[in-house]
Amino acid sequence: MPSLLLKRPLAVIDLETTGTNVATDRIIEIAIIKVFPDKSTQSKVKRINPGMPIPAGSTAIHGIKDEDVKDAPLFKQLAGELKQFMDNCDLAGYNSNRFDIPLLVEEFLRAEIDFDVTKRKFVDVQRIFHLMEKRTLAAAYKFYCDKQLENAHSAEADALATYEILEAQLGRYEQLQEDIDSLAAFTKEEDYIDFARRLVMQGGQEVFNFGKYKGRPVREVLKVEPQYYDWMMKADFPLNTKQKLTEIFHNMMLKKI
Numbered sequence: 001m002p003s004l005l006l007k008r009p010l011a012v013i014d015l016e017t018t019g020t021n022v023a024t025d026r027i028i029e030i031a032i033i034k035v036f037p038d039k040s041t042q043s044k045v046k047r048i049n050p051g052m053p054i055p056a057g058s059t060a061i062h063g064i065k066d067e068d069v070k071d072a073p074l075f076k077q078l079a080g081e082l083k084q085f086m087d088n089c090d091l092a093g094y095n096s097n098r099f100d101i102p103l104l105v106e107e108f109l110r111a112e113i114d115f116d117v118t119k120r121k122f123v124d125v126q127r128i129f130h131l132m133e134k135r136t137l138a139a140a141y142k143f144y145c146d147k148q149l150e151n152a153h154s155a156e157a158d159a160l161a162t163y164e165i166l167e168a169q170l171g172r173y174e175q176l177q178e179d180i181d182s183l184a185a186f187t188k189e190e191d192y193i194d195f196a197r198r199l200v201m202q203g204g205q206e207v208f209n210f211g212k213y214k215g216r217p218v219r220e221v222l223k224v225e226p227q228y229y230d231w232m233m234k235a236d237f238p239l240n241t242k243q244k245l246t247e248i249f250h251n252m253m254l255k256k257i
Contacts (some may be wrong), residue, residue: 102195
């Protein structure tokens with residue numbers, strides 16, 4: 001059976017959170033399964049105090065209540081340890097390109113820790129599953145591994161199941177290559193700039209992907225309406241979106257000097 005070919009460690013992550021809004025929700029549990037090129041693994045599981053109440057709807061999904069994390073550390077207190085554990089790792093998860101990685105990046109930005117993802121490869125196991133079969137994590141685990149997913153929505157159980165599914169997918173689909181570069185390219189969607197996909201690349205230039213300027217080049221809009229930048233910076237956009245917009249805006253200003 002084909003198996004992953006790793007040039008460097010792969011961090012398979014899963015988050016349990018207060019909700020699904022990347023800009024405003026917080027992590028309350030993180031599990032990281034670190035897979036090394038020789039297939040040995042290390043794991044790190046942490047409960048986190050989100051600094052906000054956990055909605056009942058979220059508790060109904062993962063079973064974690066306010067009292068379960070009231071004495072847990074804040075993300076900012078764990079950020080350095082988590083960053084170090086994932087240093088030099090590519091990242092994988094289930095729906096991780098759209099949720100886990102963007103939210104993790106937001107938490108690091110709030111903690112003022114530089115968690116650079118620009119040189120990392122992302123492999124989204126859900127993306128492979130949806131491209132090939134189109135189902136859910138529990139169904140994927142049954143389909144690929146012929147196992148029932150016990151303790152679903154326990155971050156560690158979900159992360160371990162995700163890694164097993166990825167290995168099984170390599171055995172099922174001959175067109176999948178075993179190396180991370182190929183898998184990242186296969187699961188990549190649009191050429192986005194920020195994780196929330198408010199800014200995307202089209203024709204070699206940055207373009208707004210929402211609102212009244214959707215489809216318009218960012219630099220063109222900011223040139224004629226610079227106050228739009230100020231509005232976005234004050235509005236409830238993810239920090240990662242604001243970070244990328246600021247980089248574009250500053251590059252524009254430097255070219256004027």
